[in-house]
Amino acid sequence: MLGLSIGEVARRTGLAASTLRFYEKAGLLPSPTRVSRQRRYDAAILGRIKLVQIARSAGFTVEETRKFISGFPADTMPRVRWQALAGRKRQELDALIDSAQKMKTLLASKFDCRCRQLEDCERAFANKGC
Amino acid sequence: MLGLSIGEVARRTGLAASTLRFYEKAGLLPSPTRVSRQRRYDAAILGRIKLVQIARSAGFTVEETRKFISGFPADTMPRVRWQALAGRKRQELDALIDSAQKMKTLLASKFDCRCRQLEDCERAFANKGC
DNA sequence: CTACGTGTTAAAGTTCACTTCAAGTCAACG
DNA sequence: CGTTGACTTGAAGTGAACTTTAACACGTAG
Known part of the structure; x- marks a missing residue:
């Protein structure tokens, strides 16, 4: 078999075929070769898709x-611009991880710690505690 | 001063006044007391809003x-249902933290490690490495 | 009194990330 | 040959989370 059909890729990645077409149009995925208009993907596409899914x-x-994806060395974006972007994004990821961890704590503590009332939680947050 | 205006709360939280009204309608915030139709918030609202922002x-x-927010003991949601919800959400948060950390690594490594080409990255992910 | 600034509402508009639809192509099966 | 099933396209539709708009209500400064 020379290439996976869009249905096969959809099955293997868990993405809908419509999403794969959407991502292709959006420039997240390369346009694959065609066999009578139909897309035929190389198995290597799965790595790229995994990357997209994680992002x-x-x-x-x-x-x-x-x-x-397009900022990789082989591509067009200048190093400096990329690094500015990456720096900003890293900060956002730090903030995200922080919020996620706080929420995990809250979900865990809600029924077995100090925060028995919504008001405790609010106060704790107002005082930067918890 | 007996109560903050919506503009003041907006300023202090960084949320737009329209967002505060939207959250109120959505049941995330209590409807505050009014002075001739206008909302007057107790400073305690800031704790609640912080909580909402983190979530x-x-x-x-x-x-x-x-x-x-409404699942807190004083409110209506049964313990068991809440705990199922919280458990599912904790797993999602773990997955989120994992993805965020992977992206941080990728952003950092893109220009100074093995992944000099997009293809390296894709391969690394295909092989669960990187 | 008028104008300004801040507030009010319901309803409509916007952006994002897809999904669904309508109408058609194509290979294979019976 | 017809039909079935997987695919194609561009365009329109969807749901979430807000934002904007239009028209109106206040208190206050000039």
């Missing part, structure tokens, strides 16, 4: 993901 | 945030 689930927008 | 920035939807 998306980390809160990158489609456009940010595109810049991340 | 939102951790990827909770507005509806999830509402459930989180």
Whole structure:
């Protein structure tokens, strides 16, 4: 078999075929070769898609993901501009991780610690505690 | 001063006044007392809003945030249902933190490690390495 | 009194990230 | 040959989370 159909790639990645077409149009995925108009993907596409999925689930927008992917050395974005972007994004990721960890604590503590009332939680946050 | 105006709360929280009204309608914030139709907030609202902001920035939807807030002991949601919800959400947060950390590594390594080409990155992910 | 600034509402508009739809192509099966 | 199933396209639709708009209500400064 020379190439995976869009349905096969969809099955293997868990993304809908419509999403793969959408990502292709958005510049996140390369346009694959065709056999009578139909897309035929090389198995290597799965690595790229995994990358896209991780970026998306980390809160990158489609456009940010595109810049991340297209900013690789072989591509067009200048090093400096990329690094500015990456620096900003790293800070956002730190903030995200911080919020996620706080929420985990809150979910865990809600029923077995000080925060028995919503008001305790609010006060704790107002005082930067908890 | 007996109560903050919506503009003042907006200024202090960084949220738009329209967002505060939107959150109120969505059940994330209590409807405050009024002085000739205008909202007057107790300073305690700031704790609640902080809580909402953290939940939102951790990827909770507005509806999830509402459930989180309204699920507190004093309120209506049964313990068991809450705990199922919290458990599922904790797993999502773990996955989110994992993705965020992976992206941080990728952003850092892109220009100074093995992944000099997009293809290296894709291969690394395909092989679960990197 | 008028104008200004801040507030009010319901309803409509916007952006993002997809999904669904309508109408068609194509290879294979019976 | 017809039909089935997977694919194609561009365009329109969807849901979430806000924002903007239009029209109106106040208190106050000049």
